[in-house]
Amino acid sequence: MKISVLGEGTHRQSCQDCAARDFAICAALDNTELRELAQLSRHVRFESGATVFAQTNMATSFFSVHEGTLRLYKLLPDSRRQIVGFALPGDFLGLSGLPQHEFSAEAIGRVALCQFSKESFATFAENRPGLLRRIIELAGRELARAQEHMVLLGRRSAEEKIASFLIGWRDRLSGIGRGGEILPLPMKRLDIADHLGLTIETVSRTFSKLERDGVIQIFAGGVVLDVARAEALSGGAS
């Protein structure tokens, strides 16, 4: 059974009926402002595996994810990799505001993004408290997610990591209206390993064990998840 990754959005005509509108920074804007912001944005697409920006680059743009999934990662000099998160539709990239990108971003499957030049976006946002508050809201949510992930990385066992990850991923997708019977996992096992502080072998073994124990069923590109059982194995929330 082959599961299609998050559906390909048709290239939208306007921001009004953008599928990501309610999840993105755009939710803070009225239709007039939205048109104005649209003037400042470029719609860009990337093929699977493409680098949207790299950690070493100067950050000249902000991005808002319109469609698809990205891996956001940092590398150590010896090429150990930590995936600090996956970006989904509505996510805003560039929150740190620092002159250099804090991490690299690569497309997992095809992605579509709205790109804003840093200066023009800053000018647009400068005196729009509603938009600034929206950015604070998204940043706060991101920070909370990061802190939760620290608990996972620092204090959970391999099995708890996988179970927690699957539950968290499912909840995130639900939150943007992509919930469903099947939980798509567009990222590879190696991505999951580098996100959870494990090796690919341990991820694979743990998936197999969870399947043997009836917690998940594995398909190409995703799993079916028994949420209650996964929660029981996750070590608990918080």
Added chain:
Amino acid sequence: MKISVLGEGTHRQSCQDCAARDFAICAALDNTELRELAQLSRHVRFESGATVFAQTNMATSFFSVHEGTLRLYKLLPDSRRQIVGFALPGDFLGLSGLPQHEFSAEAIGRVALCQFSKESFATFAENRPGLLRRIIELAGRELARAQEHMVLLGRRSAEEKIASFLIGWRDRLSGIGRGGEILPLPMKRLDIADHLGLTIETVSRTFSKLERDGVIQIFAGGVVLDVARAEALSGGAS
């Protein structure tokens, strides 16, 4: 040799000459605004070990750290603990904006904070884009720190974790004008362990090893750090 932890600030008379002003959200305010905000704030102090707020509490206040150090931590149901960060003068607590606190905050030594009720602060900030942008700046910095810590937790060895932690702690203190020959470590070994995803025994052994190797000298309450050697052992930046 006993090293005094971050000095006890005298209770300030006004916000104008607050030692933390340039590092706190207050940096975004002019003197008039500062006086106005001061009206909304309460100065509160906590003894060592006191809980400023707990994860289960509803978040009814924001805090700005004036003096001292706090541990910010999350607990799993079985009481495993992850310290997601240490708060220092200038740090703002409550960035997540969520109705519940995302973590618990405890005083390490005595602390002094400015407390704002959520509503009155929100009203004050609502139409002050400068302050909102300042909050975004602090949140972005916090997020960058969190992502860097994920790399530490997920991908660094015990020795690299300790070396990276010492360097990062030193840099943070320098950034708020608390640099010096001796690096104060007001937190206990167990706090460091729970911050770095290690056990207290591993932290202790690693400190001893670093001292044997001439990377640090250990005193009660702090260390003297050979920065170059520590950097060499840290596994590198990013």
Added chain:
DNA sequence: TCCGGCGATTGATCTGCATCAATAGCACCT
């Protein structure tokens, strides 16, 4: 149809850190 490449799985072995256990150092009290 065969082959090459990539990702995933599974097995065997190794090791870094956890766990279990004992002791030491120090502040504070009586």
Added chain:
DNA sequence: AGGTGCTATTGATGCAGATCAATCGCCGGA
């Protein structure tokens, strides 16, 4: 001075997950 409690250190042993290695399944191209 002796006792109590807390934190840190050090040693012995165990194990979860890393590492090394082989195999499998699947897809696309010759």
